[in-house]
Amino acid sequence: MRDGANARTVPRAGELGLIGCHVCNAVCADAGHAVAHDVPVGVCPRCGHHLHRRRPDSLRRAAAYLIAALILYVPANLLPVMYTTFLGSGFASTIFGGIIDFWTSGSYGIALVIFIASIGVPCVKFAIMGLLLVTCQRKSTWARPERTRMYRLVERIGYWSFLDVVVVAIVSSLVEFHQLSETQPRVGILFFGAVVILTMLSAMSFDARLIWDDEEA
C-alpha cells in the first residue's frame, strides 16, 4: 500500500494512453493529442461527455470555492442563526451558543454531535483542502497515500455540516405558537449553509489524481 512500492508496478492511465470518463467511468483510448491535461481530448463513446485527462482548472476552482467558504465562515459563526421568543422575551442564538446551551444543560452527547458537525467538520475540511491545494500546486511527492486518504475523508464527511441548517429548519417550522413562543431563522444560517455548499463544491472540483502527478504528468 505504500507509495513507491506499488506506484511503480501499477501502470497509470496516462502511460497506457488511456483516459477514464469522469461521468460514467468508462475506460477509453486517449487519442494522444499533445494538449494540456485539462483540455478536452474527445468525447466518451459511452456517455458522450467530454473527456479530460484531469478535471479542468481543478486547483484554481477548488481554491476559489475554499476561499469563499472561509470568508463566509466568519459571519456564519458571528451572526445569530435562530431567534426564539418565549412568553414575550426573545433571544438570538449563534451556532456556538447553541452548543454551549446543550453542554451547560448537561446534554454532553448532543453538544458533541453538533460541535463535530458544525465546527469540527468544516475546520477539518478547511485544513485538509488547504493542505491538498498547496501540496498539489508544488507537485509534492510527500505522503501521497495519506493525502489521498485525507481527500476521501473530506468527500465522506463533507455534507454532515448541513445538520445545523436542518435543525434550524425543523425547530422554526415547529415552534409557531405566536404570542406564546416562536422561533425564526436568522441570516447566520444562510452564511453557514453557503459555507457547507461551497466546501462541497471545492472538494468536488479537486481532482485527487493531481496528488499522484509528477512533473511529466
Added chain:
Amino acid sequence: MTIYPDLVICEHCDAVYQHHALAKGQMAACTVCGSVLYQGHAFNVRQRLALAVTAAVAFLIANICPVITINLHGLESHTTMWQAAIALAQGDAAPIAVPTAAVAVLVPFLQIALLIWVLWFAQSGRRAPGFTSAMKMLGILRPWSMVEVCMLGILVAVIKLSSLVQVYPGAGIWATAGLMILMTLVAGRDVSQLWSLTRPAAAAPA
C-alpha cells in the same frame, strides 16, 4: 474511440487494473492509494428495483406524515421535512430554503424516480429512453442527497425541543429512517454498474 470494458481506472490516482468479477460482498481496492475500485454486486437488477420501489413508498410516507409533533400547553404543532424547508423561507435567511428543500426532498425524489425508470428497463437488459442523461443526473445528484443528515437533524431537534415542550415522534420519522437505509442500498456509487448490465438499443440484448 474505443472502450475497454475489462479495464478499470482508479478515480483517485489513475492506476489501471484488469477488471475481475467479484462475488457479493467482495470489494476491489486500489493497491496504490487504497480507494475502492468497485464492489461485488450486492443485488441484481430486479432486487434493486424492488428496493427502489420500497424507497418510493418510504419517501411518500416520510413526506406526508409529520416527522415530529410538539405540544405546548395544549397547543399542537407538527412538521414534515418539506414544511421545515419552507419555514426557512422567511426574513434575511430565506435563500437557504432552496438548497434545504433540494437536499432534503427534491434530490432524493429525483434519485428514486430516475432509479425506478432506468431499473425498470434494465430488467430486460435494455437502456431506458434518456438512459445516458438519467445516469449522468444520478451521478450529479448523489453527493447532494442528505436523507441521513435530515434523520440526525430530526433527532437533534427532538432533543433540543424536549426540554421546552412535549415531543412526539410521528410516522414520518420511522419512514425517514427506512428511507435512509434504502437510499444507501439503492442509490450508492455502484449504480454505475448499470452501464455494463445494459446494452444500447441499437445492439441486440446480450
